[in-house]
Amino acid sequence: MTVHDKATTALSRRSLLKGGAGLVLGAYVVRADRLLAQAPAAPKINIAPNTFLIIKPDNTVTVLSKGIEFGQGPFTGMATLVAEELDADWSQMRADHAPSNPELYKNLAFGIQGTGGSTAIANSYIQMRQVGAAARQMLVAAAAETWQVPAGEITVENGVIKHASGKEGRFGEFAEKAMAMPAPADPKLKDPSSFKLIGKEGVVKRLDSADKTNGKAFYTLDINEPDMLTVLVARSPKFGGKVASFDATAAKAVAGVVDVKQVPTGIAVYAKGFWPAKMGREALKIVWDDSKAEKRGSAELLQQFRGLSKTPGKVVKAQGDFDGSMAKGGRVVEVEYVFPYLAHAAMEPLNAYLKWDGDSAYARYGCQFPTPDHMAISKVLGLPIEKVKIDVLLAGGSFGRRAQQTTHQAVELAEVAKAIGPGKGVKLVWTREDDMRGGYYRPYSIHRMRGVVRDGKIEAWSDTIVSQSIMKGSFFEAVMFKDGLDPTSYEGSHETPYEVANFKCDMHQVDVGVPVLWWRSVGHTHTGYAVEAFVDELLEAAGKDPVEGRLELMANKKPRHAGVLKAVAELADWKNYKVPEGRARGVAVVESFNTFVAQVVELSMTDDGPKVHKVWCAVDCGVAVNPDIIRSQMEGGIGFGLGHILYAEQTLDAGRPVAGNFDTYRSLRINEMPEIEVTIVKSTEKPSGVGEPGVPPLGPAVANAMAKLGIGRPRQLPVVPGASA
C-alpha cells in the first residue's frame, strides 16, 4: 500500500482516476497505439492538483512524482517546484510515486510515463509549478468562501493562509473544499526573482534522506506478503540459448521449494524465500539448446569491429572535404578507441512483484517505464489494460537498467505469475550474478578517429563508429531512428562543439546477439571519450593549450560549452596552478541531455593504475532548481564514470559473460574516490537534467591527464585491464 491509497480526505484513488478509470485508461491505449504508429501528438498537459497532490488534515502536502526516485532526486525536485508556487513551508512537503497512468503522469518529453534521458526536472519545470500555483489559487478560493472575504485580500506564506482581518488557517483545513473546485486552466506563475526555494542554497533538504539512513526506505526486495513466493529463474548462460530439456526432481526436493515451471526465459523455481529458491535453482538439471545463441567471444568481436572501423560506414554527417584535406598531408593522427560492454550493476539487482488473481493484476516494483511495462503485463496475462495496476517503488539505483525498451522484466514477471496460476503473489528476484551476466549492457563500441593538423590548425576530423543499436527491434525504433541508424550510438560524435572545416562522422551499426541498453549518459559514454580525448591529442599536436585551444575551436559559437570550460579553468586555477611533481591534469567538456559539464582531473600513477586526487567540475544545467542535488549528481556521476573508466568491463568467453559479481566486475570504492569541487554556472535557460551529464567528461579528462604524464591516452578501456579478475 502506498500513500496515494491511504489518502482519506480530498483525494481517494477514485478521485485520482477522476473521470473514470475506463476513460482514462482507454485514452492510454489510444495514446500508446499512437506512439507505436509514430504519430506525434501535442500532449495535453495535466496540472490538476487533485491528481498530483495529497493534502492531509495534518497539513502535509505529498507530491506524486511522475518520475521514479532512484537517487537522482525527483522526489525533492518535484516537491520543490510545487512548494515554490504553493508558498508551502518546506517542512510540510512529502513525496511518493505516482501510479502507472500515462494520461495523468506521462513524461512530457516522451509522451508515455517513464523516466530517462535526464528529463525529470526538464519536463516538469512548468507543469509542476502550475500544479502548485493552481492548488494555491484553489486553497485561497476555499478560504475566501469559508471566511466570506474577497480572495484578493488573502495572502499565503510558508504554508499559512492569512486575511487582514486576522483570520488564519493552514492548507489541511481547506484542502477538501479546494480540491473539489475546478482547477484553473492557466494559473499565474511567480517571476523567478521572487523564488524562495528554487535555486536557493540550504533551504531545501532531500525528502528521502532520513528513511535511507535508518533502514525504513522500502524497496522492491523488501516486499514480504504472507503467501508470497520468491522466484528465481534459471536462464541460458549464453544469450539466445533455449531450454532443450530439464529435470526438476532434485530442485523440488529442496525444503522450501514449492514448484518448478518452465517459462519462456528459462526454468522458474518458486519457493518460500530467497535461499530455498536459490538452492532449488542450483539443483536443477538443464540441457541448453545453443543453436541460436551468440557464441562469439570478446576477441572475435574486437576483430570484427576493428575490421569494420577501417572501412567507410554510413555517413551520419559530413561537411567540407575530409578526404581531400587529409590528402594534403601534415601531421596526421589516427587512433582507435575500444569501449567494453558495461553492466549497470545497480546496488539493488532487478526484481519485481506481481499478484494476479485471474481477473486483475497488481504489480509493485522499481518500474522506470510504467507505460510499456503496463502494456506488456496486460498482454501476457490477457487482461484489459484497466485491470492491471502498477505501483512504482523506490529503486536501489538503475543507471538505465530499469528502463527497458524490450519490457523483458515485466514480461518475465507476468510469465512467472501465469505459469504457477492465479492467486499467488510472486516476487521475481535476480541475483547479483543474474543481473551482471543477464546482458542489457552498454554496447561494445569502437571509434576510429582520424585527423590532420597543418600550421597549428586542425584541418580535418573523422570519427568512424562501430556499435550496436540500443533501440533496434523495440517500439522506440519507429519513433527514434534516423536514416536507419540509432542516434544513441553517435550522439555527441556527429555534432561536436569544435569548428573543423573538413568533417565526417560515419557509422557501422552491427548486430550482436548480446542485449544492450542505455547506460548512464548512453552514447556519450563513448562518444564523449572519443571526441574529447581526440581533440586533446590534436591540440597537443598543434601545440595548443587544452583549454585555450578548445575555446578557439568553439569560435564563439558555443557559449555554454565555453562557459563551463572557462568556469572549470577558473575553479581549478588552470593557468597558474603548479601541478605537484608526479601528477598531471587533464580537461574535458561534454554536452549531454542539454546540460554542459566541464571537468579537470588531477592524477598520478600507482602500481594499481591512475590515482585521481581531485576533480573540479563546472555544470550549466539552465535554471538550477536544487543546487545541492546538482552537486551530488555531479559527484556521483564522477565516481560512477571513474570506476568504469578505470576498472570495469564485461567480457565474453565463447558467448558467456564472464564477470558475475563485484569480485570480477570491479567497482569504485571509497579509497579510490577523489576530492571533488563543483561550481554551478548561473543560467536563466530552461532547466535540464543532471542525472547523466556528470559522467561523460570524466573519462577523457583522465585520459588527457595520463597523456600529460607521458603515458598516453588509453586506447582500450578499462584503463586497468584485468583489474577485475
Added chain:
Amino acid sequence: MAAFALKINGQTRQVDVDPNTPLLWAIRDGAGLMGTKYGCGVAQCGACTVYVDGQTVRSCSLPVSAVGNSEVTTIEGLDSKEAKAVQAAWVALDVPQCGYCQSGQIMSATALLNLNPAPTDRDIDLAMNGNICRCATYVRIRAAIHGAAKTLEG
C-alpha cells in the same frame, strides 16, 4: 529445515530455515527485518553488514547455524550515541542517493566511530572500503563521518 532462536536487536526471534541459510536471509525472510540489504551475496559489497556480538559481519556469508547465542544487531536496532550521530550527519549532508547501500554504510561507519572517535581520511578508507556505493556518494560519506566525529567530540 531447522529451528533457530536468533537474538536480534535484543529480541529472540524464531526462524525455521535450512542451517546453511546465510544470516542475511534469516534476518530478512525469516525475521522479516528488511533494513539489511542483499547486494552481492559474496561479501564484496557490504550492503548486508550487521553486528554479531558487536563485530561487523557480512551477513550474506555467515550461515545461520554459526550464529548460536550471539547478539545480532541490524540497522533497525542501532541506538548508540555514535549511531545517532552518524545518522544525523548523513541527513545533514544529504548523503544517500538511491539509499540501498546505506544501511551497510551506516553500520560500518558507526563501528568505525565506536573504535576510533577521530578517524583520519586513511582510517575511513580502511574501515569503509568494504562498502560499495554504486551511486558513489563517497565524498559525502567521508564528510559525514568527520561530521559525526565532531559532534561526538562535543
